[in-house]
Amino acid sequence: MTHTDPGLFRVSLALSLCLVIGFAVILALRRFGASGVASGTRAEKRLKVVETARLGTKATLHLIECDGASLLLACDENGIRTLHTVCGGQLEHTQ
The missing domain is CATH 2.60.40 (Immunoglobulin-like)
Structure with missing residues (x-):
């Protein structure tokens, strides 16, 4: 019988969650642009x-x-x- 370290499982889960959140932020920035995410609307381009x-x-x-x-x-x-x-x-x- 093998014993898995609960600390390793928690670290792996936390890393996976951070990767998913980071991927979602990148998609949001590409979709709305950095200024659109900050202000809630798309800024007029100069x-x-x-x-x-x-x-x-x-x-x-x-x-x-x-x-x-x-x-x-x-x-x-x-x-x-x-x-x-x-x-x-x-x-x-x-x-």
Whole structure:
């Protein structure tokens, strides 16, 4: 007759319960987002990719809106550059 350690059973049960709770939290965060879980509703997003245009295999243009401003970004193998910024209807040229 073998004797099982009740401490080992309790530790295994506690570990299983923690894994189930952790998995449920990960699913909730993926479903609702971190800000939606905290506030109970989905927060309005401040950053929006309006349009993306591929210029070649290594270059793209991105039109981004952020807090009422529009940014035209160029991405290539050298990095990301801001080409134009529009803040409240005013066009600013950036080199």
